[in-house]
Amino acid sequence: MKLLMVSQSEDVFLAKSASSNTLTRFHRYLTAMKQIAPDSCLDVLVFTRKAYAIQQPVPDLRLIPIVAPKIQLLPFYGMRTVQRFASVLSRPDVITVQTPLETGLLGLWLKRYFKAPLEVQIHFNLFSSYWLAERRFINHIRLQLARYVVQQADGIRTVSNTVAHHLKTDWAIPAKQIEVIPVPVFYQHQPTWSAGAIKLPARTVLFVGRLVYPKNIPGLFQVIKTVSTRLSDSYFVIAGDGNERAYVEARAKELSTNGKRIIVLGAVPYRELPLLYQQSCVLIQPSLYEGFGRTVLEAYLFETPAVATRCGGPEDIIQSGETGYLTEIKAMDAFAEHIIWLLEHPDKAKEMGARGKDYVQQQFDPNTLVRRMVERWQQLIEVDGI
Template identity: 30%
Template structure:
């Protein structure tokens, strides 16, 4: 296949990246190329690093970026005689569609986040409305990361035969229970709790919808003390640091190559979100055999069987979250069992090679 892949993110092939979406783009582009496909990446980047990476450097993200993407996509697609255009991010959805129509090839969008996230203020409502309008455009295919998002698209009138569940993926060799590819740096290790108590971890952006206030309430209810270790940053950090006090350590942004080692410091991983697509952090925790406590939102129940490969509770329910953590405290046996079964659940179906196969199969179907 000859694929033109569009994203508004700047993709690096040499430096470590933190954002899951950018990591997804890099891995899919290189993975499909390794499997013999001619994939060209068009990203928004001042310093492209690969011959197949043809970047634009927009002056603004709202008008100039999409227009430059459209012009470049038409020229590149025509020159390389592409079979399909894939648009990964929302600001490339319409430029990708218009370019595909100009070239006479199908257009596919990647949808990796829930279609009904909680929003605040006029700007948030306008952004969500814009997202919905872009999805209602006549795309030829929708690559979704979980069945939940597929259901949301069908409810909005998208034909079922245009929806393809490629799922998310995790590097099961890098995230592994028995080995750490890169040791944790001293600047982070020095901040780890000094005692031998139980540590619950969180990795992600510090946003209200991540439910960390619920986790704070839950930790006040648990029978045994837990210390929270947070890797991530965001607008809620200062407030949350005050809320948790001495019960939590906030590491800030942690380079992605350090994240596998960090999971080995957790006795459990918590994701108390109010909304999600299919969060990669859950797959990462499971791949390292770290027991997961998460909420029943988005695609999370598709990868966690409650009581089998992790523990689930309803969102906005701190008491249920506390009960789940208490279930892990009596001894290490339950934590080990959930961790092992979580690892077994992801190491085949949610590996990157399995995702590449799904991408190949679904793109071929759209093209044909």
Template identity: 30%
Template sequence: MKIVMLSPYFYPHTGGTEKYARDLATALIQEGHEVTVITNNLPRSKNAPAYEILPEGIKVIRLDAVDMFYYLPVSTQFNLKMLEGYDIVHVHVPPFSFLRSVAGRVKQPVIVTYHCDVTVSEKYFGMPVPRWVVPPFEGSANAYARLLLPKADIVYNTTETYAETSPVLKNLPHRVIPIGIFYDKIDEAQKRLGLTPEKKNPRQILFLGRLAGNKGCDYLVKAMPKILSQFPDAKLIICGDGEEKGHIVDLVTQLDIGPAVTFLGTATFDRLVELYYTSIVYVFPSINRLEAFGIVQLEAMANYTAVVASDIPGPNAVMEPGKSGLLVPKQNPDAIADAVCSLLADPEKAKAMGKRGRELVETKYNWKTIVKQVLALYEEALMKKRK
């Protein structure tokens, strides 16, 4: 089967959607299919080639484009002739520019992965966003999505808790297929690094992700004084970069917890595996609907690490609360502190949760299983087109 994916952003642009599209394309190729990704050549600073074949065998076509406003790529190079010869058109949204171009206008089945609702974060660069901006912006984006999505043959997202609370999906036919993870690559890194259970640091807390307003890292930082009052030797590692970093660094200074917090910036794959594996708990404090799943939870569980996550639609359906991690109310430093302290106080409980998380990754979030669910959607859509 020849599949073309239309993704507004793709490697070397980084983010959850980009990683999902690349991993799904890889899994499809491993099943013997051919995958081409058409995307926008952003950010321009990366100087990515207009065409290349990635090591996994993914063919990538990058179009000249500009980012209008925030997270809104625009290109004049895309045309429907580029889709000739493919069996399936798989579109990733939002943004909706590619879907707008193909919806109701191509003969092939159009499959849509709906990654998240268009959402305005509460703040940018540490500054709160005026609330009057939110309703008209989100409302118009949701209305546009509800207009376009019914024109696709099949729409799916990654968790039912997100779909049933989405102003877009809750009243539209949709399927649910979770995100997968290639844990064999993680296993290889663990072996290469000599990581064994005794390498777990019973006082190491990890945040790993982009330092953006929706990620909620500042709420974890605000939880640290309470954590340190009970466990003075606790250490928080913050691995990532982004527009909120300056605000978070200032917050660490204001709270006078500098010696307990380490900023690492970005890291290599092996270093990420080491950080996940050696931490006793990974904290996922995201706060809004820009976070619809949380691939980092899978990465933590694949490394036998317990997760403390915000109880928000989508991410709250990834792990098993009480078995592979703990859920806490969003934007609640006290609740984060209490959950983390409960695991620091009982490292064996934390390790047992990490082990259960690993079992969940192998059974539920294995790409070899998940890609078959996606292929079943392709076959279903093709059969309907033939009738």
């Protein structure tokens, strides 16, 4: 099996400082592909704003940069890159792209150029009214672009049942074309302490995510203010970076006592997140929209319960009242009350976290998810060959 992937995960070129496990996932995909066909290979076209050399982290896995000044120009620069490296690229049996937007447009061209089936991935809730409102004019146009790309694709992989439902009901996409396969998480070890590792206080509430509009940062601080007013010994840790970082630091300084009540860590390497999950009493995700909600799943693996909004993906993971709590979007008073209850009932919170771990280990086993992805690619190849 020869797979060509189009990705926006530039962090694969920064393996030593990467804050995600993208490269690990690529390696796992290739390993699973080789179990079906030993001569399998994976070429990944990666959008990047910086120039990098082609890299080969392991045999038969190549990372090929598409250097473009901005994501909107990815299709044009992607076509040039493919034509430039045509003699290097393996002719793909199947193509998969990370989004139905810019990478999706490039995917349609690749589908015609290589005459290979195309799978379009959807990792965020593009049907959310909050996503449309974020850039009202532009995102309405992008939504129509996504619809066109999806309708031309041979298969669609989404990470949540919410998006799958909208694809079927709003766009009349046949159910047989849609596969719901979340992003696999490969935390299979207990965290180990190292010199300088952060030690969190008791009653710590953790937020992990990008500091951007979809994460509802104003709502996050509304929750922090409510909880810290009621529970003076509560602490909040914010791990992440983004264009709202300055706002986060200003609000943290404003609400903190002696600068210690709210800890803003910035971006944390992926391998170090388990130490945060393990020490926290609850993970929170007050988002406006989410594709999946991977941090909830990660927290459960370390028996930490979660509170999130009904923003898409978390609804597939959290069993409200059993493994954590779900609230309506922007219902921050109710959100805060759930956090307070968990902090005041640590034994019950631990039980919820343990149930969450059992649930995700059963429903989101990473090896099973990877196998399903590879089987889906094989299915697209076989259907295309009929």
